[in-house]
Amino acid sequence: MHFRFTEQAIDTQSARTELQSFSAGGYVSFEGWVRDFNEGREVTRLEYEAFQELAVKEGHGIVTEALRRFPIKHALCIHRIGSLELGDMAVWVGVSAAHRAEAFDACRFIIDEVKLRAPIWKKEHYRSGDSGWVNCERCAQAAEHPHTQHRHGRHTAPNSK
């Protein structure tokens, strides 16, 4: 599978070796880090939870789609679940390709789609003592920018299998 979960810190150096190829001239990776501030509130830690069976299927489908759409060599996404502290890595995406432009495009495509489509949730714990589930980036954007169309994922059954 091109997508997996871990309950430990993501070992990016080991994951990177899965993407090596003598025909790859460029490698792009993305890491999502737990940030101390979100939507105007001070965050102290996060909890990630996933519907793992479907999320792995969906994540694998996203990376497979990237491998079909972009001329890249290898791609992989690893998502952490459980309790995370500030600065911890929540998600990692790595892509190798003959040329760098495609590696950038594919890496960005994968993280954008994973955030949009994979059934993963996070609960933010705030300095003020309360907590809340981050319902989705686009809902939040829509709330901040009422003229932006409100979308959070695809509400119809996808035709991927």
Added chain:
Amino acid sequence: MHFRFTEQAIDTQSARTELQSFSAGGYVSFEGWVRDFNEGREVTRLEYEAFQELAVKEGHGIVTEALRRFPIKHALCIHRIGSLELGDMAVWVGVSAAHRAEAFDACRFIIDEVKLRAPIWKKEHYRSGDSGWVNCERCAQAAEHPHTQHRHGRHTAPNSK
């Protein structure tokens, strides 16, 4: 300086720690790897050489420009020089930012500009036994695609200092 050279393997894990920040939610890195094939020829190894004093100044200027143009937290570029084997990392760029879009954009900007502007050269050694200096990507593109405009760097003095 936001740009440096090394004659050893680039230590990306150590470099990455220079970019950490609790206010950064996204981190994008690029690695350039020595590829076994370039412009139709089988490559066996590379030698990199730089006009270091000017390249560090130019590279630092590029990263500083990225820090000004994009809302990012930290950015750094490390280039290796000397003899490299297939699969070795020739260059690394890392960028941390509050949001991922800017990290991607800035990382791409930096590597594009470094390749275009920094006085660094590489000599390819081919399986056939001969070797050649890769004069510049855009010259090569222009030769392959004669209708593309031929540009290789800025021929006038830049107004940066």
Added chain:
Amino acid sequence: MQLKIQYYALMREQAGRSEETLETSAGTPADLYDELLARYGFTLSRDQLRVAVNSEFSEWSRKLKVGDAVVFIPPVAGG
């Protein structure tokens, strides 16, 4: 008809459980959500959710069968 339901995130907390096996007369995921909404007081409306049946995304109008595993999917926030 017996169905298996799993709850995640906000809905897990609101239902007070991760999963349950339920005897229901609901014929579709839409009917089932209406029934559970009344029971648990979920704060998310159906148009904010997606639904999966047997670990595949599904239409809300799909006809449920005995033993189906249903998961309601709140707006996601991975990464």
Added chain:
Amino acid sequence: MQLKIQYYALMREQAGRSEETLETSAGTPADLYDELLARYGFTLSRDQLRVAVNSEFSEWSRKLKVGDAVVFIPPVAGG
């Protein structure tokens, strides 16, 4: 006038040296390149190069001064 010249990459190989201190009457980098082109048979024409004086990119028409360090910069290929 004495100038210091450094050579890199292809030009280093063609000149057979990394640097030299030269007595020349060339008043600009352009004149200097013409002089060295004739001496070393460089294959790159001036319009394929940039020039740096004292580790700053320079115009080809800059007036050179005693002790200036000149570097001709072939098309780059970093990364």
